[in-house]
Amino acid sequence: MGASGWDYLVPYDGGVAATLQRLRADVFAAGDYYWPYGSDRPKPATEEELWADRNVRESMTHSVLDVFEVGTGDPRGERTFGRTFEVTDAECTAVFGTAHPTADDLPPDLEGPIEALLTGRGVGRHLIIHGADGPAQILFFGATGD
Structure with missing residues (x-):
């Protein structure tokens, strides 16, 4: 199947880790992820059941569900x-023209700009989008899957 790119622009929820966990819960609840069995089998009721499936662990979900935590460093x-x-501020400035972008700084088609920021399959990236009073949204993006 190959890797799939994904991105989500969501409201900031007090911190990156909290926002990530809320987003993951929303994506799981909506069933908005790759399920290797299609409609032949119902999707699991819990993430624990999802990740217990060998085929899911091998193919991944092609969504933010494949990102479990916030990393630090390179x-x-x-x-x-x-x-x-x-x-990083340098990456952000190079791609969006500012180290602290607002929603107005994001291009209508994000695919090209964010693709340049991807560092590898199975690794997510995030960008804090600023509003008048500080962080307003977070853009999470990555490429995951087999």
């Missing part, structure tokens, strides 16, 4: 799989 380094890493 997103190209070791121990990056399953983590999301913040886009």
